[in-house]
Amino acid sequence: xxxxxxxxxxxxxxxxxxxxxxxxxxxxxxxxxxxxxxxxxxxxxxxxxxxxxxxxxxxxxxxxxxxxxxxxxxxxxxxxxxxxxxxxxxxxxxxxxxxxxxxxxxxxxxxxxxxxxxxxxxxxxxxxxxxxxxxxxxxxxxxxxxxxxxxxxxxxxxxxxxxxxxxxxxxxxxxxxxxxxxxxxxxxxxxxxxxxxxxxxxxxxxxxxxxxxxxxxxxxxxxxxxxxxxxxxxxxxxxxxxxxxxxxxxxxxxxxxxxxxxxxxxxxxxxxxxxxxx
Ligand code: HEC
Ligand code: HEC
Numbered sequence: 001x002x003x004x005x006x007x008x009x010x011x012x013x014x015x016x017x018x019x020x021x022x023x024x025x026x027x028x029x030x031x032x033x034x035x036x037x038x039x040x041x042x043x044x045x046x047x048x049x050x051x052x053x054x055x056x057x058x059x060x061x062x063x064x065x066x067x068x069x070x071x072x073x074x075x076x077x078x079x080x081x082x083x084x085x086x087x088x089x090x091x092x093x094x095x096x097x098x099x100x101x102x103x104x105x106x107x108x109x110x111x112x113x114x115x116x117x118x119x120x121x122x123x124x125x126x127x128x129x130x131x132x133x134x135x136x137x138x139x140x141x142x143x144x145x146x147x148x149x150x151x152x153x154x155x156x157x158x159x160x161x162x163x164x165x166x167x168x169x170x171x172x173x174x175x176x177x178x179x180x181x182x183x184x185x186x187x188x189x190x191x192x193x194x195x196x197x198x199x200x201x202x203x204x205x206x207x208x209x210x211x212x213x214x215x216x217x218x219x220x221x222x223x224x225x226x227x228x229x230x231x232x233x234x235x236x237x238x239x240x241x242x243x244x245x246x247x248x249x250x251x252x253x254x255x256x257x258x259x260x261x262x263x264x265x266x267x268x269x270x271x272x273x274x275x276x277x278x
Pocket of ligand 2: 175178179180181182183184204211212213214215216223224232235236241242246247248249250251252256267271
């Protein structure tokens, strides 16, 4: 009897050790998977050109008459990155979309980040402050209209950690900080139509032509309601749809590919609860 008990005890120690991440590990995991920061902030191009340039500035978003902004260098480089920002400056930007110069920024989905657990927000900021400084100056933003942060009613305050024992709530939390619905909800006059959450229909021009975000509600005919879990997982992590066709950007498939299976399962469990929209 004795050895068995010891083995079971040991197994549970190993089991919990596998989940004990340091804040930097947690920050790295969130930034490099579900939150896809690099999908916007890292340069795109042939790998030899961009190797070692992670987070040093990336995509340009040019909406004529509205703004022309480039995702800045967020490495700790003091001249061209955010090396002179305080921890509080970065946290404020993450939660309000307002940088130290007081001019609200565009594009970055900060309206979804209010739901972050304080521990996760701290981990993300600590990780970003720990990456290698890279010198790379990106063009300054141009705003033709005043920018205001999107209000996402379900993301205005940190989630209650007690809710995260529930699989669907965990999926909801991850999908919120992953801003899935910022791309997958239609916009009218630039504003998200939240009553049609998940119905898709936004256009994304890019090197791939124009992709249109799809309906990812639980609708069996228009959404992913009739897809298996494995099919949804393949779409998210490999960019291949139910019929085997390749999906285009800007969705960050390669980032989601590094999510844990458990986290992917939770996101899918939540997607299944998103009310069907035709
Ligand atoms: C959808 C694209 C996108 C994603 C995802 C994104 N950002 Fe950004 N971010 C931007 C853009 C674009 C700007 C600048 C907008 C402007 O100048 O108006 C910006 C600005 C910033 C700034 C301010 C830097 C400066 O010099 O003003 C920081 C810090 C930042 N992002 C960090 C992050 C972190 C950390 C993540 C992931 C948790 C993230 N961003 C995710 C697009 C994105
Ligand atoms: C930056 C915008 C963006 C973000 C963020 C995003 N998606 Fe997508 N997604 C798209 C676009 C655009 C397509 C369609 C691409 C195409 O047609 O080639 C797509 C396709 C899909 C598909 C395939 C659906 C079908 O009918 O083929 C699924 C499933 C999906 N996304 C789920 C998600 C989930 C879950 C998240 C969050 C973890 C997410 N997406 C985040 C833009 C985005």
